[in-house]
Amino acid sequence: MLPTELLIHRFNGEEIAPKRLEFDAKVLAIAEDLITLFQEARNGTRGALNRQLQELEGEETDYRVKRGLAHLLNSSFSTFETVSPLDPPMLRERVFALSAQSVPSAQATQMTIEKIANDLGQELDREVLPEQVKAGLYADLPENQILTSFEAPTPEALLHRYNLSQVQGVFYRASHLVINAHRNDPGQYKLLFRYMKLFQLMTYIEGDADHGFTLTIDGPTSLFKPSTRYGLAIAKLLPALLHVTRWSLAAELQINDSYSGQKRQGRFALDSECGLVSHYPPGKTYDSxxxxxxxxxxxxxxxxxxxxxxxxxxxxxxxxxxxxxxxxxxxxxxxxxxxxxxxxxxxxxxxxxxxxxxxxxxxxxxxxxxxxxxxxxxxxxxxxxxxxxxxxxxxxxxxxxxxxxx
The missing domain is CATH 3.40.1350 (Trna Endonuclease; Chain: A, domain 1)
Known part of the structure; x- marks a missing residue:
């Protein structure tokens, strides 16, 4: 999903409309360029990738769209890992302790690193080079982590995920929502209810499998202490709801107005004809x-x-x-x-x-x-x-x- 600063919504009175990308040649080309950039960044550092992403953003006005697509590629399709021949926290502890015993200088730093490498070589009974100590010293910092794998989506799949994420962001500030799941296959209800159980949503359910169900869910802003985590849990339910054939949804929102700084009421409605695509598997899910x-x-x-x-x-x-x-x-x-x-x-x-x-x-x-x-x-x-x-x-x-x- 997208962080709040990358959500793009507009208001029509109290109705909120999330940003949705059209699948035109320009937008598909942006998605393809980003996917290619991530593919070519494999085995490189996160920091180097971020610099390339900034260059790709340039000074164009659609930078938030590019940044949002990149965020999804980063968080949902990429795996970053610490790659180091030696344990970075251990290295820092030993280097800092030893360097504190001498006056800072380039020569003292080199001598410290060489001594640490020599000491570790004796302790580990293998050769440890000074270059390995330097490489491992800050290897666990986020910008130095390595992109070890990237499961490239198609440009269309990435745009579907972006549109879904923009709609999911609406529910971060929901006070409550009502879902009407009309008469459907019982298996679809079961999958939906299992996801509700998985995300621990506070729900009042009325109806039956023959006529359909009405689900009233308390939102994060209805709690005594608003919970960002609970808002994310409600947002995670939407991809599960997309597997239900016939449904409609209405939500009441509490939005922070960026101009006045005051809270304002908002409304949002969605139904099974919305055209959004779920990335959740349609089969069975385990609660844990x-x-x-x-x-x-x-x-x-x-x-x-x-x-x-x-x-x-x-x-x-x-x-x-x-x-x-x-x-x-x-x-x-x-x-x-x-x-x-x-x-x-x-x-x-x-x-x-x-x-x-x-x-x-x-x-x-x-x-x-x-x-x-x-x-x-x-x-x-x-x-x-x-x-x-x-x-x-x-x-x-x-x-x-x-x-x-x-």
Missing amino acids: LLEAGFVDRWNKAKTEWRLEREVDLIPIPGSVMIPDFRVVHPDGRSFLVEIVGYWRPEYLRKKFSQVRQSGRDDLILAVSERLNLENAGVKISDTPARIVWFKDQLLPKAILQVLENV
């Missing part, structure tokens, strides 16, 4: 590495129980619960599995409240021992579910033991 690791271990376990990811929506008042997994036995028995890992207190209270309201007697709740349920106001004794405790990772054996005792 914890779940992904559990799936991997289950696939290696020797058991007749089959682990399924596709689980039906469980409607509850004001929300929808989607258990993480279903385990099914060849004889037809099945149970739902919900993993409760690393959540804030308000989400713990909501999660256990959902379990109580679900009315299900086939639910297994896997709860991390790291969670302080008591401080969160959760009474585990009030939970009508079979409980499995785990530490750092959830093992299939723990779930299978519960299933054997049923």
Whole structure:
């Protein structure tokens, strides 16, 4: 996504309109030039790349567009790493300590570097050259990091990402938004709700899979303390929403007016005909590495129980619960599995409240021992579910033991 200073929006009354690039020859050429520049910058430093980007910007008025496209290439398609024959913090500590013992001069600096190289050579039992000490001394600074890989997008894909990022920036200052997800394929709802769970959005849900859902989401400016991180989380939901076939969205905003310095109200609307393109995969998503690791271990376990990811929506008042997994036995028995890992207190209270309201007697709740349920106001004794405790990772054996005792 784009930082606030690279967002380009205009107002029509209270309606806000984000900048969208047309796919004309001029803009496609700019995107292609930037992509080529990054490709040719592989194995070079970030600092050298930034200088080339500044030259490409020149003095033209579209510098913010070029800077925005470059930011996306930098943050989403590039990998920068510290490449050094020696550990930079260790080098600085030793060089600074030794150089403090002599009067600063070019000769003293050279002697210091040569002595450090000689000492390290003896300690590591290999040759260490003074040039390696010089090269490694500040190799971990951002401008000295190396562009080790670059996954070049097509110019069209880069422009799609730019247009999406400009729209995502609208939600940084949302007070709340309402999404109407009309009647769609149930799998699309599930994917959308899983992303909402992943981003920990505070949502009130009404409706059902047959008629559609209305989702009311509190925005970052509605919180007691506005949270930039929460605004980013809402923005991250938009690419997931694009995988839903029919939907509409309305948001209320609190915008800082750059001229008056005062806050002003804004509105923004969007629907499934917006033409934006998602970069999120349309398939399944795991809510955490914890779940992904559990799936991997289950696939290696020797058991007749089959682990399924596709689980039906469980409607509850004001929300929808989607258990993480279903385990099914060849004889037809099945149970739902919900993993409760690393959540804030308000989400713990909501999660256990959902379990109580679900009315299900086939639910297994896997709860991390790291969670302080008591401080969160959760009474585990009030939970009508079979409980499995785990530490750092959830093992299939723990779930299978519960299933054997049923």
